[in-house]
Amino acid sequence: MPGIHIRTVALTTAAVLAAFALPAATATASPTAAYDDTYYQDAEGKTGTELKSALHTIISDQTKLSYxxxxxALKATDQDPANSSNVILLYSGTSRAKSANGGDSGDWNREHVWAKSHGDFGTATGPGTDLHHLRPEDVTVNSVRGNKDFDAGGSAVANGGGSLTDSDSFEPRDAVKGDVARMILYMAVRYEGDDSFADLEPNDSVDNGSAPNIGKLSVLKKWSDEDPPDAFEQHRNEVIYDTYQHNRNPFIDHPEWVGSIW
Incomplete structure (x- = not known):
């Protein structure tokens, strides 16, 4: 597909999402009022490792999906708000037909934001199927990301919506930098090594290979601050909670907990 067409679609999608967003006064407000006294009650008043432990217990109570x-599920969680027949691709930012899912060029597939090899969980029910870090993405762009850690810099990814990459890292487009950070940090809290899977932890490296670590933590924290949760991300959290896993990403509801734990 010619590059100019992809750019046009990306810009159109950006405009649509802007229209979908909440009013300016509430666009980054979290829906915590409905959950602080119920879902998050055992995390109230905690910080640091105590907060992380409390959140782990809370979000580990979930319904698990098959691969x-x-x-x-992704056709619902990532549905284009302007076109119910399409999904929005994470890194590319483009809108693509739900029916175009598969493994061929031009299709979208299931991107594991916490790369499968960074924990050796593959597509196993649990971390390999957790919707809080699985997103639709163009097959080719997904392949470019591979299992690279996240960091700033690199060259433009073809049809990547402004994403960059180099030999050992991947930088997503600006509009989803915070989304990526909060997905990674959710995984680090949800999977602590007590359920037959590896203890997933972020670190400040970009050479993690197949270790159960992923980076770069300092950059992810910066991205979370600079790109707070928007309406699309909040809606996605609600759909996962209400319809599929019945657990939440606490860093979408409480972005300030990122700095409290890390």
């Missing part, structure tokens, strides 16, 4: 079921 096949993820296809249909």
């Amino acid at each position: 096949d079921a993820v296809w249909d």
Whole structure:
């Protein structure tokens, strides 16, 4: 597909999402009022390791999906608010037909934001199927990201919506930098090594290979601050909670908890 067409679609999608966003006064407000006294009550007043432990217990109570079921779930969680027949691709930012899911060029597939090899969980039910870090992405762009850590810098990714990459890292487009950070940090709290899977932890490296670590923590924290949760991300959290896993990403509801734990 010619580059100019991709750019046009990306810009159109950006305009649509801007229209979808909440009013300026509430665009970054979290829906905590409905959950602080119920869902998050055991985390109230805690900080640091105590907060992380409390959140781990809370969000570990979830319904788990099969890897096949993820296809249909993503068609709901990442639905284009302007076109119910399409999904929004994470890194590219483009809108693509839900029916174009698969493994061929031009298709979208299931991107593991916490790369599968960074924990050796593959597509196993649990971390390999957790919707809080699985997103639709163009097959080719997904391949470019591979299992690279996240960091700033690099060269432009073809049809990547402004994403950059180099030999050992990937930088997503500006509009989802915070989304990526909060997905990574959710995984670090949810999977602590007590359920037969590895203890997933972020670090400040970009050479983690197949270790159960992913980076770069300092950059992820910066991205979370600079790109707070928007309406699309908040809506996605609600759909996962209400319809599929029945657990939440606490860093979408409380972005300030990122700095409290890390």
